[in-house]
Amino acid sequence: MDTQQQVLRILDEVLSLNGRANAFDRSTHLLGAIPELDSMAVVSLITSLEEQLGLTVDDDEIDGETFATVGSLTDFVAAKLAA
Numbered sequence: 756m757d758t759q760q761q762v763l764r765i766l767d768e769v770l771s772l773n774g775r776a777n778a779f780d781r782s783t784h785l786l787g788a789i790p791e792l793d794s795m796a797v798v799s800l801i802t803s804l805e806e807q808l809g810l811t812v813d814d815d816e817i818d819g820e821t822f823a824t825v826g827s828l829t830d831f832v833a834a835k836l837a838a
Contacts, residue, residue: 772791
């Protein structure tokens with residue numbers, strides 16, 4: 756499973772999208788475009804990414820750009836996994 760597929764799986768699970776994330780691509784907007792992705796969901800999403808993918812995210816690494824699109828989130832996760 757590639758990084759984007761993992762991110763989409765976790766997005767779908769955390770936000771209870773019932774498979775809607777399967778239709779997302781790199782350009783799909785997230786923050787502000789998906790009602791389920793509010794500030795509390797962002798915290799849950801980060802926690803799930805950390806737990807399921809074994810990465811650590813520091814508070815100062817995150818901003819709105821990270822969650823702008825599927826592509827920006829995938830790139831962030833890929834960079835964390837590569838570190």
